[in-house]
Amino acid sequence: MNITSSRRALMALAVAAALPRVARAQAAWPDRPTRLIVPFGAGGAVDTLSRTVANLFGPHANGQTLVVENRGGAGGGIAGQATATARPDGTTLMMADLGANAIGRELQPSLSYDPMRAFTPICHLVNLPIVLVVKASLPVDDLAGFIAYAKAQRQPMPFAHPGIGHASHLAQELLIRRAELQMTPVPYRSGAEVMRSLIQGETDSGFPTVSTALPFIRDNRVKAIAVGSLGPVALLPNIPTVASLYPGFEANVWHGIVGPAGLAPEIVATANRIFNAIAAMPEFRRQVESTQAAQVVGGTPEAFAQYIQADYDRWVPLIRAGGMRAE
Template sequence: MTRRAALAGGAAVLAAPALAQPGWPDRPIRLIVPFGAGGAIDTLSRTVAARFPDHANGQSLVVENRPGAGGAIAGAFTAQQRPDGLTLMMADVGANCIAKEMNPGLGYDPMTAFAPIIHLVSLPGALIAHPDVPYRSAAEIIAAAKERPEGFTFSSAGNGNGSHLFMELFLKRAGIRMVHVPYRSGAEMVTALVRGDAQFGFPTVSSALNMVRDGRARAVAVSWPDGTPLLPGIPPLAAELPGFNCSVWHGIVAPAGMERGMVLRINEVFGKIAAMPEVAEAVFRQQAGRMVGGSPENFADFIRRDHETWAPIISEGNIRSQ
């Protein structure tokens, strides 16, 4: 896959026609972000917010960070707002897909509490190893782990984080086990691996890239079936485990109950932003990601499929929020 192909997603974005609510927005809109400033989802949100006035009657998109509980604090807040188009959320798998599985006592159901608007971006993950680990392919890791059950450790950025779920999916598909060592953030996770406190990890490609390039970690495989041009020569896990395909994803959701015309109008605005070449370039450069786009129905179907992937992983592993 070429770098040009990685950026082509922006040109292929599908935006719904403006069937109603052409006056939206007529005032600033707030975008709830489920994690703190400076992280990948915050960076994406601010990239989108910078272009929002160009397609939204000159109105601003105000990023409001509400971190905590793996995104559930932001999710619960957004779910309680009026579906009037004034409060939107930058969605992710935790707050908007699996929060109920992670915390059965959660006060909202992610599968019914939101109106999916548009799938904005997908980011690939990379299976990485400490440089002292002698195994250089997924097949070698699987064979060694079968000989030494629970003889290996992996770090993650916390229970239910993408770096945790990706590894759990790999272990399940491969029929192997490893000891999970959760940390509080992606930075702590990769630091632990570089120190040798864990042997493996499954961060996003953007989180792993500098470590891999300077030799502090070794990339073994990537989560996308067509690989990524930022890690040339690194094979997809699908080459060893056919059908393996997972991503960190983000998109726009609103509180449930939003009028259909409003949903389509908001989809149109964010679809135009997603189709901007400079946005696709920024997302690729900063996060190794691809713009996605599409209709509200596309995004709703995607979230349902992702829930079907992760819900049994969480249930079988008895994974709960930290």
């Protein structure tokens, strides 16, 4: 055997010997800390959810840590850009939401990435149900009464929302379309400000998350009329769904885990197993159900991808018809 042939043989043996190690390295993900990019600032509901997940990550993930990195701003676009351009090696994941990971470019055409192409869905963690509430002085007690009252007014009734394109905003716009109402949107900076506007009588209705509205519902400072989810909400068992009057109506705030596009199938499968295991933990369920009225979902990457696509298909026609822009 000549020298060239010997070198080739040695290289072939080296490659063959390395293959099992590569397979083991992929199967062992995560083998280093993973960052979880959050599209909102510290202290809010999404940050709380993310830190709950991070605190429970290690025992299911080779003892590795999940490091929460808050990248708020631009309607989730800053976090989305950071995730979309990260290396698809499993070291960067994102707590996904409707704006940054589905409809963002419809609201901000200048967005530098395509939310429907830039990510790999991994696991749908939770839905946060929203609830139609009205100011306490409004003379209505149910959805049918609210619709009739709104139609009887000479001027469009003002409704509050926490930002253009937020699920709360889109839900009310969808109800307006389904019920053929005339109402005026009034934007605020947060769900807390929406509640303040209702309590002070600045606006007549809003569609906040149940966790935001619940304290004010319980002390009768606002009235709950209907929930946006397809099924009942455990913390509001006597409040009917909008779908009971308008079949098919569905609106939730949702969150799950995604990675950059091109994430290896082995990493996706392992990450999905890890996050489903977290979602199934009684400690996780107690935390998110009691503090955020969240409905735990879980499931496959394929099911999460289908859910994102369905929400995109639900809201994009409404956004385009209304000419909505968040820029």
